[in-house]
Amino acid sequence: MLEKATTTWKDVLEFPIRGRQQKPRQAGLTMVIDKGLGLTEFRDLLEVAATYIDFIKLGFGTSVFYPAAILREKIRLARSYNVDIFPGGTFFEVAVLQGRLNLYLQTARDLGYTFIEISDGTIDMSRTVRLAAVRQARAAGFGVITEVGKKDPRDALSAAYLLNQIAGDQEAGADYVIVEGRESGQGVVIYDGRGAVKEDILASLLAGIKDPDRVIWEAPQKQQQQALIMRLGPNVNLGNVQPGDVLALEALRVGLRGDTLRTTLKVAEVS
């Protein structure tokens, strides 16, 4: 049993970047992508870092491969730490393709997931079907996260199209809209083939997004997290964060890492 320390580092040092929201928070959300952690790793992650995690996504269709009791326990554990949990959007897309959305939602509810991701990153889906799915998931008692953007760079959509989709999803009742970044962070929406932020499309999106606190930017790479924090502040919503990167991202958000600290330093502060 660990002894409770009387003094913590937070009593000793101030964060160089101020204003980071604490849970339960309205913005500054961190969504982790879990590609198959075992129970021990999952419990460790939550024990150490649940304060800094708002959502865990069980990526793509990985939900299907867990022994039933382990999947239920992962979901129960996440909820016990006040972390919302949902299956990946690709899994939803397969359910739609197979005409089994009702059963998908019923099963997700039975298992205890708290949110549903609605996406069309791989399949074609009409606006009518998409918005009906948002309403159906809401009516089934889930929080709803939609995703915009195609996974294949050859299918890239214009900023105007994406903005229209974001506004439509939010009006239809989506709690949050994810901007696709994939697990790689390469060659999709705001990232070029090497993962650098494409300033022109990011600027167009930022100019048109009406409710930025309800948009989550998938940003699996450190350079992407850093660029978005420098641009939008410590309370930017970030997704597809690797489980092992949660504390490192938190350090980036508040300036406890050289990459963001250096931008807050003034000559007077270091002389």
Ligand SMILES: O=C(O)[C@H](CS(=O)(=O)O)OP(=O)(O)O
């Ligand atoms: O779109 C995503 O964030 C993920 C990861 S990837 O695009 O397959 O690399 O997929 P999802 O199906 O939403 O979990």
